[in-house]
Amino acid sequence: MKEVIAVVRINMMNQTKQALTDCGVDAFFAHEAHGRGKGFVNPKVLKGVQQGYEEAAALLGEKGKLYPKRMITAVVEDSKVGCVVETIINTNRTGKPGDGKVFVVPMADAVRVRTGETGVKSIS
Amino acid sequence: MLLMIRSIIRPEKADAVLAALMDAGFPAVTKYSVAGRGKQRGIKIGEVTYDELPKVMLMSVINAADKDFFIDTVMKTARSKGKGAFGDGKIFISDVSESWTISSGVNETAAATEEVTA
Numbered sequence: 001m002k003e004v005i006a007v008v009r010i011n012m013m014n015q016t017k018q019a020l021t022d023c024g025v026d027a028f029f030a031h032e033a034h035g036r037g038k039g040f041v042n043p044k045v046l047k048g049v050q051q052g053y054e055e056a057a058a059l060l061g062e063k064g065k066l067y068p069k070r071m072i073t074a075v076v077e078d079s080k081v082g083c084v085v086e087t088i089i090n091t092n093r094t095g096k097p098g099d100g101k102v103f104v105v106p107m108a109d110a111v112r113v114r115t116g117e118t119g120v121k122s123i124s
Numbered sequence: 125m126l127l128m129i130r131s132i133i134r135p136e137k138a139d140a141v142l143a144a145l146m147d148a149g150f151p152a153v154t155k156y157s158v159a160g161r162g163k164q165r166g167i168k169i170g171e172v173t174y175d176e177l178p179k180v181m182l183m184s185v186i187n188a189a190d191k192d193f194f195i196d197t198v199m200k201t202a203r204s205k206g207k208g209a210f211g212d213g214k215i216f217i218s219d220v221s222e223s224w225t226i227s228s229g230v231n232e233t234a235a236a237t238e239e240v241t242a
Contacts, residue, residue, distance in 0.1 A: 006226075034155045035154035035155060037151065050148070101226065103220050
């Protein structure tokens with residue numbers, strides 16, 4: 001069982017919901033979130049900052065702005081992870097920075113509150 | 125290897141922590157508001173008990189090698205008055221099996237693993 005966490009653009013929510021339903025994942029929940037990514041930051045400058053150069057830190061400048069995003073969390077069985085990740089990427093991809101991220105995190109167990117079922121049964 | 129760090133901090137400290145992370149070279153963060161309580165069972169002011177206190181959750185995914193530095197940065201900035209108080213928050217760390225950038229479709233997990241082994 002895996003937890004798929006996706007951070008996507010807010011105007012893509014409807015398409016993403018539809019696409020997830022089409023690939024067989026009906027259950028998920030969504031958060032309002034604010035986020036920032038690497039954006040247009042030069043990776044060399046970033047490496048410099050991590051090594052502690054102050055000139056590099058100055059170059060980073062005003063890149064700290066947080067943009068409104070939606071965070072989708074779905075718990076799916078292992079066999080569906082590939083399909084879900086692919087669907088989210090294909091639906092949300094415009095090719096520009098800011099499209100978001102998909103993380104896959106191991107989930108130890110899940111319980112359905114109504115019946116007390118655990119494991120894969122509780123999410124299928 | 126990649127790690128997901130979820131830090132629950134005071135809302136008034138969020139800006140300071142975000143700025144500190146930026147200076148430390150961790151620009152990528154997702155922030156959302158949460159409500160919760162800790163071991164102290166909320167806070168009691170006079171007759172009223174508040175058992176859902178507003179907090180901010182910062183989520184970022186980093187290389188395992190940067191873990192200690194990252195935690196140190198958050199911890200130092202989020203601690204109130206430099207020595208800490210109840211309600212300053214928690215930091216949780218979990219494994220990430222895969223990480224994808226949507227705009228390029230690149231799976232970064234593979235790259236991060238190579239970096240560590242190389």
